[in-house]
Amino acid sequence: MIPRFSKLLPAAAVLALCMSTSVLAQTAASASCVPASERQIEALFDRWNASLATQDPDKVVANYAPDGVLLATVSNQPRTSPAEIRDYFVKFLKGAPQGKIDSRTIRVGCNVAQDIGTYTFKFKDGKAVHARYTYVYEWLNGQWLIAHHHSSAMPESIAAK
Numbered sequence: 001m002i003p004r005f006s007k008l009l010p011a012a013a014v015l016a017l018c019m020s021t022s023v024l025a026q027t028a029a030s031a032s033c034v035p036a037s038e039r040q041i042e043a044l045f046d047r048w049n050a051s052l053a054t055q056d057p058d059k060v061v062a063n064y065a066p067d068g069v070l071l072a073t074v075s076n077q078p079r080t081s082p083a084e085i086r087d088y089f090v091k092f093l094k095g096a097p098q099g100k101i102d103s104r105t106i107r108v109g110c111n112v113a114q115d116i117g118t119y120t121f122k123f124k125d126g127k128a129v130h131a132r133y134t135y136v137y138e139w140l141n142g143q144w145l146i147a148h149h150h151s152s153a154m155p156e157s158i159a160a161k
Helices: 003-031 040-054 057-061 080-096
Strands: 064-073 097-110 112-122 129-141 143-153
Touching: 040 057, 040 097, 040 112, 040 129, 040 143, 057 080, 097 143
Parallel strands: 064 143
Antiparallel strands: 097 112, 112 129, 129 143
16 A cells, blocks of 8 residues: 555655745745836826816725725724725815825835825815825735825914915
């Protein structure tokens, strides 16, 4: 009986080696870093801001990762699902907001990037809101998506210049 199994052992070893090599190759491929420049990361805000201009909450939500989190400027509720993020933008878009970056710092890592700074939103009624923001982007399914977005109104009033 032992000689019969001894013939199967080399075949099993080869199969195990092939499977482990395949798993290692997949792991290495998923661990590779997608190069990104600061300009590419800057353009992600432009993409998001352009989606606001469409007045379509679904186009805005398309910028967020499926497990993305939104801590919005004018909501106490953390938005942790696409449906909750959409709900926020249904209301927010009624004011026809358009943002402009005032200052920013960008950090780029391996398949993750951060855009941190201040921006001003102007609304159709003429009002403006100055806020701080953080976008954390992740490379997911061949595109940069928002994994985390935090926006909060400036705690100190900004003097007119």
